[in-house]
Amino acid sequence: MQTAEPEPVQPGPLIVLSGPSGVGKSTLVERLVATSPWPLRRAITATTRPPRPGEIPGKSYHFWTREEFERAIRNQHLLEWARVFDTDYYGTPRDEVEPYRAKGYGVILVIDVQGAARIRELVPDALHIFLMPPNWETLEQRLRQRGDLSEERLQRRLQTAQTELAAAPHFDVVVINDNLDSALQQVQQAIAPRFAALKSRNTNP
Ligand SMILES: Nc1nc2c(ncn2[C@@H]2O[C@H](COP(=O)(O)OP(=O)(O)O)[C@@H](O)[C@H]2O)c(=O)[nH]1
Numbered sequence: 001m002q003t004a005e006p007e008p009v010q011p012g013p014l015i016v017l018s019g020p021s022g023v024g025k026s027t028l029v030e031r032l033v034a035t036s037p038w039p040l041r042r043a044i045t046a047t048t049r050p051p052r053p054g055e056i057p058g059k060s061y062h063f064w065t066r067e068e069f070e071r072a073i074r075n076q077h078l079l080e081w082a083r084v085f086d087t088d089y090y091g092t093p094r095d096e097v098e099p100y101r102a103k104g105y106g107v108i109l110v111i112d113v114q115g116a117a118r119i120r121e122l123v124p125d126a127l128h129i130f131l132m133p134p135n136w137e138t139l140e141q142r143l144r145q146r147g148d149l150s151e152e153r154l155q156r157r158l159q160t161a162q163t164e165l166a167a168a169p170h171f172d173v174v175v176i177n178d179n180l181d182s183a184l185q186q187v188q189q190a191i192a193p194r195f196a197a198l199k200s201r202n203t204n205p
């Protein structure tokens with residue numbers, strides 16, 4: 001008896017989350033993944049910046065030397081990469097995205113607005129979410145309270161924040177992170193249709 005070929009699994013949704021340093025991206029995504037009813041994973045991206053206290057290599061980031069990063073660029077191992085805050089390199093390894101999407105996982109990229117622009121070119125159906133602070137004072141206060149940056153690095157992030165905030169209109173969804181629970185719920189609501197569509201495609205071929 002001819003057995004039907006299994007239907008190919010539709011790739012899981014690609015979601016980009018950007019926003020100024022200190023707005024709450026990492027905090028929100030940790031909660032989003034931990035409470036997600038869907039198969040959802042944050043891509044562990046690579047950077048040449050040094051680890052901050054409490055950051056775990058291979059979990060927070062892949063912490064690479066400049067040489068390792070440049071080799072990854074040469075070998076086309078990065079889906080996108082950017083120089084952020086004029087100092088450090090950040091990039092998304094392809095093997096943090098493609099194998100998971102191929103299994104129907106949603107993958108979330110927490111990347112800067114330059115990376116988001118590149119993903120818009122490469123993956124037109126990605127969902128782009130911008131996380132906005134309630135106001136400038138709160139952004140600066142959260143960054144200072146987080147307390148893990150030198151004054152120089154903090155000032156560099158605040159300068160870059162102006163450029164990032166100006167990019168918000170290019171995003172599909174803008175969520176204000178005032179109350180974290182409310183922001184999390186808005187992000188979940190933005191993502192849900194991508195999984196609903198996937199589910200119907202994967203269960204009703
Ligand atoms: N383009 C790009 N940006 C990234 C990547 N990984 C992290 N970023 C961004 O780099 C910026 C700096 O991240 P980080 O050094 O962790 O500082 P933080 O935003 O203050 O927590 C943030 O906007 C991140 O979203 C990546 O792989 N590619």
Ligand SMILES: Nc1ncnc2c1ncn2[C@@H]1O[C@H](COP(=O)(O)OP(=O)(O)O)[C@@H](O)[C@H]1O
Binds near residue numbers: 142
């Ligand atoms: N809604 C919120 N209200 C108050 N503090 C928040 C909120 N969201 C995040 N924070 C705090 O703000 C700081 C920056 O959050 P973080 O997730 O590191 O931001 P990002 O990853 O965007 O740089 C952290 O100390 C975090 O606990």
